[in-house]
Amino acid sequence: MHELSLAHSILDLVRDHVPPERGAEVRAVAVRVGAQAGVIADSLAFCFDAIVQGTPYGGARLVVRPVPATSRCATCGVEFPAAEAFARCPACGSARVAYAHGRELDVAEIELGEPRELTP
Amino acid sequence: MSVMTIERRVLEKNDTIAAANRARLARHGLFAFNLVSSPGAGKTSLLERTLERLRDEIRVAVIEGDVQTDLDARRVARYEVPVIQIVTNGGCHLEARLVADALGGLDLDALDLVVIENVGNLVCPANYDLGEALKVVLLSTTEGDDKPLKYPAMFRNAGVLVINKIDLVPHLDADLAAIRRNARAINPDLEIFEVSCRTGEGLAEWCAWIERQVVRGRAVSERAEGPTAPAERAGGGPGAAAGVGGEKAGRA
Numbered sequence: 001m002h003e004l005s006l007a008h009s010i011l012d013l014v015r016d017h018v019p020p021e022r023g024a025e026v027r028a029v030a031v032r033v034g035a036q037a038g039v040i041a042d043s044l045a046f047c048f049d050a051i052v053q054g055t056p057y058g059g060a061r062l063v064v065r066p067v068p069a070t071s072r073c074a075t076c077g078v079e080f081p082a083a084e085a086f087a088r089c090p091a092c093g094s095a096r097v098a099y100a101h102g103r104e105l106d107v108a109e110i111e112l113g114e115p116r117e118l119t120p
Numbered sequence: 121m122s123v124m125t126i127e128r129r130v131l132e133k134n135d136t137i138a139a140a141n142r143a144r145l146a147r148h149g150l151f152a153f154n155l156v157s158s159p160g161a162g163k164t165s166l167l168e169r170t171l172e173r174l175r176d177e178i179r180v181a182v183i184e185g186d187v188q189t190d191l192d193a194r195r196v197a198r199y200e201v202p203v204i205q206i207v208t209n210g211g212c213h214l215e216a217r218l219v220a221d222a223l224g225g226l227d228l229d230a231l232d233l234v235v236i237e238n239v240g241n242l243v244c245p246a247n248y249d250l251g252e253a254l255k256v257v258l259l260s261t262t263e264g265d266d267k268p269l270k271y272p273a274m275f276r277n278a279g280v281l282v283i284n285k286i287d288l289v290p291h292l293d294a295d296l297a298a299i300r301r302n303a304r305a306i307n308p309d310l311e312i313f314e315v316s317c318r319t320g321e322g323l324a325e326w327c328a329w330i331e332r333q334v335v336r337g338r339a340v341s342e343r344a345e346g347p348t349a350p351a352e353r354a355g356g357g358p359g360a361a362a363g364v365g366g367e368k369a370g371r372a
């Protein structure tokens with residue numbers, strides 16, 4: 001359900017950049033999804049595929065670019081791979097760490113091509 | 121074939137509306153928190169106990185988010201405070217635009233505090249800013265002391281943790297010290313309250329914290345607005361707000 005509402009937000013962003021009359025030119029939409037964004041990439045692609053059907057953007061597929069999570073230590077500044085949210089800083093042991101990467105959920109690029117006639 | 125560079129956050133629209141909600145609440149000197157938990161942790165019970173203690177001191181309105189039914193709004197409406205029920209019809213979280221609509225149904229000048237009770241879910245609501253001052257995450261002891269580690273985003277994004285059902289601890293394997301330790305491992309800055317909505321234990325400290333936040337919100341707004349603000353507010357007692365949102369709420 002969460003992925004479905006995100007898919008709608010992604011389609012809204014695509015609409016902001018490519019008007020419906022040019023919708024058939026949209027081939028792919030590249031989104032960056034962080035490992036800690038709370039989003040299941042397969043589910044997001046599935047939902048996007050479902051909601052574009054019957055719209056001018058029906059030929060678009062979602063391409064997910066995963067972003068690994070890293071944390072930065074607020075105490076000593078070290079950045080390190082963060083497999084788990086409760087990782088402590090490997091350099092100084094501080095628990096005051098925040099994600100530097102891995103929370104991303106961005107529409108990065110839209111790929112346009114020749115308009116395709118879609119079979120119903 | 122061509123590629124357009126977009127570089128926009130998917131939740132940008134939500135966050136823009138959330139920022140507008142936050143500015144609107146600040147203009148009215150309101151403190152607002154977003155109450156999140158898994159289903160059954162006791163969000164509505166905590167609200168009821170809080171309203172019993174605070175409704176004569178501060179003017180509260182409640183925005184209730186549920187997947188279905190207005191059962192919670194009916195429970196809260198018994199305390200004669202304005203309630204707006206949002207039914208998400210399957211949606212797993214509240215979004216900023218729903219809260220913006222709900223705020224439109226409240227007389228914000230006649231309020232001190234807005235509580236947003238989110239949909240019961242420890243996952244999705246963590247990602248959605250509603251414009252609140254902070255998230256308050258409620259965890260009941262029966263859920264187990266490992267939950268902060270298993271649902272880290274919620275505990276990391278919250279400012280306050282309220283641990284409910286502490287009266288049940290003698291009957292459980294859950295350990296209060298372990299809940300505190302696991303929560304602070306995720307978020308060292310969490311403020312933690314331990315309460316039992318059933319016995320009333322710990323509620324005084326929780327309510328005193330709310331009152332301090334309300335006073336702070338008012339002070340910030342008065343500094344921004346100048347000396348006219350307190351006079352505008354002086355007219356409305358706790359009863360002044362009652363019924364404003366109640367007409368729209370699920371009392372019917």
